[in-house]
Amino acid sequence: MILGLYKKKNIKEIMTRFNAWNVFKNGLNGQTGWSRQWRDPEPKENYEVVIVGGGLHGLATAYYLAKNHNIKKIAVLEKGWIGGGNAGRNTTIVRSNYMMPGNREFYEHSLKLWENLSHDLNYNVMFSQRAHVVLLHSPGAIDAFARRYNIMKLTGSDGELWNLDKLKRKIPHLNYDNVRFPILGAIVQPRAGNARHDSAAWGYARAADSLGVDILQNCEVTGVTRKNGSIESLQTSRGIIKGKKIGFAVAGHTSVLWQMAGLGNLPIESHKLQAFVTEAIKPLLDCVLIYGPAGAAHFYISQSDKGSMVFGGELDWYKSYAQRGNLPTVKENGECAMAIMPCLGKLRLLRHWAGVMDMSMDGSFFMCKTPIANLYLNAGWNYGGFKASPASGWYFADLIANERPHKIIENHNLERFEKGINLDERGIGPDPKMHG
Numbered sequence: 001m002i003l004g005l006y007k008k009k010n011i012k013e014i015m016t017r018f019n020a021w022n023v024f025k026n027g028l029n030g031q032t033g034w035s036r037q038w039r040d041p042e043p044k045e046n047y048e049v050v051i052v053g054g055g056l057h058g059l060a061t062a063y064y065l066a067k068n069h070n071i072k073k074i075a076v077l078e079k080g081w082i083g084g085g086n087a088g089r090n091t092t093i094v095r096s097n098y099m100m101p102g103n104r105e106f107y108e109h110s111l112k113l114w115e116n117l118s119h120d121l122n123y124n125v126m127f128s129q130r131a132h133v134v135l136l137h138s139p140g141a142i143d144a145f146a147r148r149y150n151i152m153k154l155t156g157s158d159g160e161l162w163n164l165d166k167l168k169r170k171i172p173h174l175n176y177d178n179v180r181f182p183i184l185g186a187i188v189q190p191r192a193g194n195a196r197h198d199s200a201a202w203g204y205a206r207a208a209d210s211l212g213v214d215i216l217q218n219c220e221v222t223g224v225t226r227k228n229g230s231i232e233s234l235q236t237s238r239g240i241i242k243g244k245k246i247g248f249a250v251a252g253h254t255s256v257l258w259q260m261a262g263l264g265n266l267p268i269e270s271h272k273l274q275a276f277v278t279e280a281i282k283p284l285l286d287c288v289l290i291y292g293p294a295g296a297a298h299f300y301i302s303q304s305d306k307g308s309m310v311f312g313g314e315l316d317w318y319k320s321y322a323q324r325g326n327l328p329t330v331k332e333n334g335e336c337a338m339a340i341m342p343c344l345g346k347l348r349l350l351r352h353w354a355g356v357m358d359m360s361m362d363g364s365f366f367m368c369k370t371p372i373a374n375l376y377l378n379a380g381w382n383y384g385g386f387k388a389s390p391a392s393g394w395y396f397a398d399l400i401a402n403e404r405p406h407k408i409i410e411n412h413n414l415e416r417f418e419k420g421i422n423l424d425e426r427g428i429g430p431d432p433k434m435h436g
């Protein structure tokens, strides 16, 4: 029987899988036994499905289209290199503390997919469930978060409310005495944490490629030709490419592609968000920490496996497609870091950068059909789309394959505002830059 299985499987794939034996063997032969992680194919003229955008959402969609729906001819078109957009620029926080119908089930499913992703992809995405700890600064915040986390617990997720004593025992080295906003306790999701963003992109790419998906890098979509209410072809920097079905998963550039397709305005604004990394230090923080009442300040920090402190905060507050940030935001984030952990003051900042966020009017995403018959939209991830990547790929693939939205995403469409369906987790209103 084992021999039969071996015959069925591609022997080369078995030999290059990541497992203890192959890692040991390649350790002895100077790591010369590995093959390319994914192919570099020439574009074909026709595909069953073409996904535009080689970020995490595009790659995950291609993988689940092939794996869950057995679709054969799939291409992912990426204008630069895969994972060079927001996929490789985020602060890697994975959590499922959402409350609104649809969002609740979607992000919980995503967290469950993360929990098994390294095994599923045979690629270590370094998912570390180190807990997501939100500091609470007022009795109102305690009530609001207790309600949210009770809803989570009642719907199959996890959550804990820590009082100040417990918080001080768990994270003793915060600035409890002179911090800008008083700390009364914390709300915690123990199963949340971080993953390695590049690994997730490479893992999805490798797994999708092994199922026959063509990953076409340096392939920018520059034009869209329509015929009889459908997209006939895409003009790209590598020639004309046709797909029976087309999916847009281009995050901060969704409006650009939308207008290329001859459609009007989207309820999305592109804003930039910065991230910061310090030099590496010994272990200091073993969770993801969130500080500051949203609206007054918003700051998140964790420690990477290499030891660097990784942090970020609010948007840069103006619309832009630039992948670099402005100095007042650097100052604001530095102040937040110093306010909550003054011991960081001596650290040198190594790098900071920005990504282009697709901010929607209510802070929730769109995954839906469009006015063009064969075009599907995946967008509006605000600055929470990293954690969403597995479920985003799962449900977008399901939408494209079955040509109808799954029940969980049935309200994540462009018509929800005119129907009065509001998926505003923060309760802040139709101001895209306020959502996160």
Ligand SMILES: Cc1cc2nc3c(=O)[nH]c(=O)nc-3n(C[C@H](O)[C@H](O)[C@H](O)COP(=O)(O)OP(=O)(O)OC[C@H]3O[C@@H](n4cnc5c(N)ncnc54)[C@H](O)[C@@H]3O)c2cc1C
Binding pocket: 052, 053, 054, 055, 056, 057, 058, 077, 078, 079, 080, 081, 082, 083, 084, 085, 086, 087, 088, 089, 090, 091, 092, 093, 094, 219, 220, 221, 222, 249, 250, 251, 252, 253, 257, 273, 274, 275, 312, 353, 354, 355, 356, 357, 381, 382, 383, 384, 385, 386, 387, 388
């Ligand atoms: C600083 C920062 C911190 C963040 N922190 C978190 C976090 O902690 N947790 C979390 O859950 N989320 C976080 N996010 C958000 C998350 O990174 C994004 O929501 C998510 O990555 C978006 O999906 P994506 O990976 O598919 O996007 P992208 O990686 O941006 O993929 C879109 C791709 O489309 C390509 N593209 C664009 N135009 C074209 C074209 N014309 N032709 C071909 N290709 C094109 C781009 O090059 C890009 O690679 C953060 C984002 C940033 C910038």
